[in-house]
Amino acid sequence: MNKKCPWCDSNKTQINLWVKDLFLTQETFEIHECNNCGLLFTEPRPSQNEIGKYYQSEEYYSHKENKKGFIPKLYEMVKSINLKNKYNMATAGLTKGKVLDIGCGVGDFLQTMEANGWKTTGIEPSEDAKTIACQRINATLLLPEEINQLQDESYDLITMWHVLEHIDDLKEEIKQLQRLLKKGGRLLLALPNFKSYDAMYYKEFWAAYDVPRHFNHFCKTSINNVFKNSELKRTNTSKLIWDAYYISYMSEKYQHHSLPLMRGTIRGMLSNITARKNGEWSSMVYIFEKE
Ligand SMILES: [Zn+2]
Numbered sequence: 001m002n003k004k005c006p007w008c009d010s011n012k013t014q015i016n017l018w019v020k021d022l023f024l025t026q027e028t029f030e031i032h033e034c035n036n037c038g039l040l041f042t043e044p045r046p047s048q049n050e051i052g053k054y055y056q057s058e059e060y061y062s063h064k065e066n067k068k069g070f071i072p073k074l075y076e077m078v079k080s081i082n083l084k085n086k087y088n089m090a091t092a093g094l095t096k097g098k099v100l101d102i103g104c105g106v107g108d109f110l111q112t113m114e115a116n117g118w119k120t121t122g123i124e125p126s127e128d129a130k131t132i133a134c135q136r137i138n139a140t141l142l143l144p145e146e147i148n149q150l151q152d153e154s155y156d157l158i159t160m161w162h163v164l165e166h167i168d169d170l171k172e173e174i175k176q177l178q179r180l181l182k183k184g185g186r187l188l189l190a191l192p193n194f195k196s197y198d199a200m201y202y203k204e205f206w207a208a209y210d211v212p213r214h215f216n217h218f219c220k221t222s223i224n225n226v227f228k229n230s231e232l233k234r235t236n237t238s239k240l241i242w243d244a245y246y247i248s249y250m251s252e253k254y255q256h257h258s259l260p261l262m263r264g265t266i267r268g269m270l271s272n273i274t275a276r277k278n279g280e281w282s283s284m285v286y287i288f289e290k291e
Pocket residue numbers: 005006007008009010034035036037038039
């Protein structure tokens with residue numbers, strides 16, 4: 001029987017791919033495609049009680065600091081360039097104000113925002129990540145279930161860096177985003193793009209499917225459909241170019257290929273070259289304004 005699309009409730013869906021949780025459990029999940037709105041969604045979706053076990057890895061939140069070796073060093077270097085890019089992308093044309101980072105992790109992005117004079121709030125489900133964030137930044141930090149404590153129309157900027165794909169109830173999330181943003185405020189979403197070159201090349205080994213932690217998988221079409229009837233209007237689209245390399249490297253590692261860094265670098269480069277022509281970047285950034 002066809003699974004119902006979690007966004008548009010259409011029954012016009014079919015299985016698109018079988019993907020293993022290559023990061024942790026090796027369990028296999030289905031990815032279904034909705035022919036009506038273009039969303040891809042993971043089945044079965046672990047319940048709130050079960051999902052914890054799929055995050056039980058120290059590596060997942062990249063908490064560990066001061067790791068030794070070439071790859072962690074490279075990762076740190078890219079991370080700092082990336083943070084600068086993220087800051088510029090998120091704040092271009094805005095005056096300093098209040099920012100909410102949903103899925104703030106250990107607080108890297110909010111730390112950059114604070115250093116530039118923004119008032120910060122973070123939402124983070126992982127207690128471990130939150131504890132570290134608490135020591136690093138002055139932000140108000142809340143659990144996702146505490147989001148209702150935040151006041152209506154109180155934020156100039158809301159950011160979700162690779163977070164919306166982890167959220168089960170899309171409708172509720174979009175309602176909250178609309179509630180929390182000021183009129184004229186900005187929403188920034190960074191999401192993996194299953195129409196990118198690296199996604200097409202690696203297929204079920206594409207690291208950014210990341211099942212079952214990613215419940216939904218987006219492309220430009222499905223993002224347009226999801227926000228179509230909301231107060232959030234898309235004003236700009238951008239990309240995170242380093243993600244093509246990182247995702248390709250991880251996809252090579254999952255397949256136990258030799259020289260994963262070299263192979264991943266080549267694929268990442270090809271992905272970015274292709275995206276220059278067709279606009280399908282490995283990680284897309286969508287920027288919205290609340291009307
Ligand atoms: Zn749908």
